[in-house]
Amino acid sequence: xxxxxxxxxxxxxxxxxxxxxxxxxxxxxxxxxxxxxxxxxxxxxxxxxxxxxxxxxxxxxxxxxxxxxxxxxxxxxxxxxxxxxxxxxxxxxxxxxxxxxxxxxxxxxxxxxxxxxxxxxxxxxxxxxxxxxxxxxxxxxxxxxxxxxxxxxxxxxxxxxxxxxxxxxxxxxxxxxxxxxxxxxxxxxxxxxxxxxxxxxxxxxxxxxxxxxxxxxxxxxxxxxxxxxxxxxxxxxxxxxxxxxxxxxxxxxxxxxxxxxxxxxxxxxxxxxxxxxxxxxxxxxxxxxxxxxxxxxxxxxxxxxxxxxxxxxxxxxxxxxxxxxxxxxxxxxxxxxxxxxxxxxxxxxxxxxxxxxxxxxxxxxxxxxxxxxxxxxxxxxxxxxxxxxxxxxxxxxxx
Amino acid sequence: xxxxxxxxxxxxxxxxxxxxxxxxxxxxxxxxxxxxxxxxxxxxxxxxxxxxxxxxxxxxxxxxxxxxxxxxxxxxxxxxxxxxxxxxxxxxxxxxxxxxxxxxxxxxxxxxxxxxxxxxxxxxxxxxxxxxxxxxxxxxxxxxxxxxxxxxxxxxxxxxxxxxxxxxxxxxxxxxxxxxxxxxxxxxxxxxxxxxxxxxxxxxxxxxxxxxxxxxxxxxxxxxxxxxxxxxxxxxxxxxxxxxxxxxxxxxxxxxxxxxxxxxxxxxxxxxxxxxxxxxxxxxxxxxxxxxxxxxxxxxxxxxxxxxxxxxxxxxxxxxxxxxxxxxxxxxxxxxxxxxxxxxxxxxxxxxxxxxxxxxxxxxxxxxxxxxxxxxxxxxxxxxxxxxxxxxxxxxxxx
Numbered sequence: 001x002x003x004x005x006x007x008x009x010x011x012x013x014x015x016x017x018x019x020x021x022x023x024x025x026x027x028x029x030x031x032x033x034x035x036x037x038x039x040x041x042x043x044x045x046x047x048x049x050x051x052x053x054x055x056x057x058x059x060x061x062x063x064x065x066x067x068x069x070x071x072x073x074x075x076x077x078x079x080x081x082x083x084x085x086x087x088x089x090x091x092x093x094x095x096x097x098x099x100x101x102x103x104x105x106x107x108x109x110x111x112x113x114x115x116x117x118x119x120x121x122x123x124x125x126x127x128x129x130x131x132x133x134x135x136x137x138x139x140x141x142x143x144x145x146x147x148x149x150x151x152x153x154x155x156x157x158x159x160x161x162x163x164x165x166x167x168x169x170x171x172x173x174x175x176x177x178x179x180x181x182x183x184x185x186x187x188x189x190x191x192x193x194x195x196x197x198x199x200x201x202x203x204x205x206x207x208x209x210x211x212x213x214x215x216x217x218x219x220x221x222x223x224x225x226x227x228x229x230x231x232x233x234x235x236x237x238x239x240x241x242x243x244x245x246x247x248x249x250x251x252x253x254x255x256x257x258x259x260x261x262x263x264x265x266x267x268x269x270x271x272x273x274x275x276x277x278x279x280x281x282x283x284x285x286x287x288x289x290x291x292x293x294x295x296x297x298x299x300x301x302x303x304x305x306x307x308x309x310x311x312x313x314x315x316x317x318x319x320x321x322x323x324x325x326x327x328x329x330x331x332x333x334x335x336x337x338x339x340x341x342x343x344x345x346x347x348x349x350x351x352x353x354x355x356x357x358x359x360x361x362x363x364x365x366x367x368x369x370x371x372x373x374x375x376x377x378x379x380x381x382x383x384x385x386x387x388x389x390x391x392x393x394x395x396x397x398x399x
Numbered sequence: 400x401x402x403x404x405x406x407x408x409x410x411x412x413x414x415x416x417x418x419x420x421x422x423x424x425x426x427x428x429x430x431x432x433x434x435x436x437x438x439x440x441x442x443x444x445x446x447x448x449x450x451x452x453x454x455x456x457x458x459x460x461x462x463x464x465x466x467x468x469x470x471x472x473x474x475x476x477x478x479x480x481x482x483x484x485x486x487x488x489x490x491x492x493x494x495x496x497x498x499x500x501x502x503x504x505x506x507x508x509x510x511x512x513x514x515x516x517x518x519x520x521x522x523x524x525x526x527x528x529x530x531x532x533x534x535x536x537x538x539x540x541x542x543x544x545x546x547x548x549x550x551x552x553x554x555x556x557x558x559x560x561x562x563x564x565x566x567x568x569x570x571x572x573x574x575x576x577x578x579x580x581x582x583x584x585x586x587x588x589x590x591x592x593x594x595x596x597x598x599x600x601x602x603x604x605x606x607x608x609x610x611x612x613x614x615x616x617x618x619x620x621x622x623x624x625x626x627x628x629x630x631x632x633x634x635x636x637x638x639x640x641x642x643x644x645x646x647x648x649x650x651x652x653x654x655x656x657x658x659x660x661x662x663x664x665x666x667x668x669x670x671x672x673x674x675x676x677x678x679x680x681x682x683x684x685x686x687x688x689x690x691x692x693x694x695x696x697x698x699x700x701x702x703x704x705x706x707x708x709x710x711x712x713x714x715x716x717x718x719x720x721x722x723x724x725x726x727x728x729x730x731x732x733x734x735x736x737x738x739x740x741x742x743x744x745x746x747x748x749x750x751x752x753x754x755x756x757x758x759x760x761x762x763x764x765x766x767x768x769x770x771x772x773x774x775x776x777x778x779x780x781x782x783x784x785x786x787x788x789x790x791x792x793x794x795x796x797x798x
Contacts, residue, residue, distance in 0.1 A: 068764070069764040069765050069767075069768050071725050071765070071767075072723055072724045072725050072767070073724055073725070073726075074723070074724065249648075272673070274671070274673035274715070274718040274719040275718060275719055275720060275721035276721075299771070302723065303723035304723065304725075304728065304767050304768070304771045305714070305717075305718060305771050306771075307772075315704070316673070318704075319673040319674060319704065320673045320674055321674060322674035322675075324471055324473070324701065324702035324703065325471045325472055325473065326470050326471050326472070326703075327472075329703065365467070365468040366468050366470070368468075368470075368471070368703050369468050369703070372698070372703045372704050372705075373706075
């Protein structure tokens, strides 16, 4: 579905007023006072227009959105949450088709046009998650682009048979090879990372590894990832999600890690976590490291927070990084748009002629205002088609 | 203004359905199926009811709500922000009457029934802030209770004459003696704290000190505060706002500080700051320390964040403290209600017969749901009078 649309009277990135013409799904002109006939017109009302928000780290298969409230009484350890969730999928009936669809619609209504989702792959639930999210991806292909990461949530070396399921997931249609705490969870950093890089090499796919490991342990795993990236020539094809270790107090060590990340074009994905050490966004970008962001799990057995709003996520990134100046808030939004787009290697992403007509109209006097207020999105456009208005899908797919 | 009101079909703190009868502004009965005639009735629709939210740390005199967007280009140091703001008050025309009124109305519409506001007192702007907030307090006395802290934002010992202005503020009607970073800002911890405690003793007022000082420096100032609290017998009358030092890595030292805070009944006020070390809420409460919360400055020259919503603040407190379980989210809400009420020593606060009829109806299946979703408040009641509905003041005071 690729449409024609003229959006009048908008301010690209909060700048000078103009009109945007989208033809056959792509932006063809951005200039003031366009005189075009025979095209659907939307009046932007002087609002800010940005390219589509990019949800670059989430888990579409595990949200509990729309299900009865889940009373969380889970233990404090990471393994408590992992074991609880694997079992809860059956007990609560967390259908990955239904739940991914619900989360995607919530996200799109809030201006997300691209999603990278990690999807659980394990020896108990097999490929049910990947199959479910693929169904949703197919159904909603006209309103959002979804990339699937095969994610060994329950461990890989520690659960024999998982590598085989990971391979099947990639054969089935997963786009990216996932990984998870090679030391902290899988207890075999060399084995885990060798397996991840081997899958990536065999299938020619990029890598995105969850790395919650703190401090020097996380830095060790990061070094192992960097060694392998260099050895097999996967520069620009590896992303690290969370990377809490980059928030450790030893800034001299962190500085050396950041320099090497930049040299290897390894990308960082953050949620701006309030309760964890956090990758320093400004420092990473100053060193040339691409930083994207994601909401992570939305209202799941891990925790009750979240609603899928990547504009609110930009606020969280700003709060976590003590961004107060307007130019800093603009960086936070850039992370949640262009940053994620670079991580996902999206083609024709942006607000310029030639790019896809994936744009969002924001309420607010300035970009910083739009981020901190994150009011319902006035208009969400996917390849020239209006898909949401005033925070609600159009047409309402639940109707 | 103290009214009669019957609120049918509500769930106190998310529990069993019942009705609440408010007579002459006070709750007189909470039970199912009350048969009362000749009283105004509101149907709660099965919603959660809680006592009024307590904004226990904010700055009513300095918000820029409703003014043109302020482009923040302020330097990184605390003194940059202080100097910038003192000058901006005149340059931007930050009228403390108008601005405090705007912030109060935004807060009340979101369920806040009690506010403790620090108000700047200095040798340049004198008592203009205190006078302005007192005007608003008087005008809006029927819809909210406001407590004023005389706050030496620009320093006290470092700016001769400030102690005299502080004294005038207390004579005029400020309720609490404020203080600010005795070492980090005022450069004279002994002098600053002696002056603060002297004012408190002379006027018989409680104390609330901003303490941003990190790590061991903050702990030193905290020790000086505890020494004076003990020496003059002000147990239970001293609060520390922010207290970032309690988030320092040396947990053994922090543990000793917490034990002494508990012994002296010194209260802690937090915002749940994402970018700063933060007082550990669960540990403090386990030790018996009262913890309240506040939004701090709302959209001012310090930073653009905030909207006055104390239910969203409960979410921030939860996020900062890694609260994920339902019982933990209930703690976060308790901090934003009863915790702040204890700090402000509010009488007849709560959800029981005898308490003031200050209640808020929340959307949500459970308390945790209400906190993480923080949807517009269905109903806000002050001493038995409906003051806001569906997130909007009733009647609309701007109309």
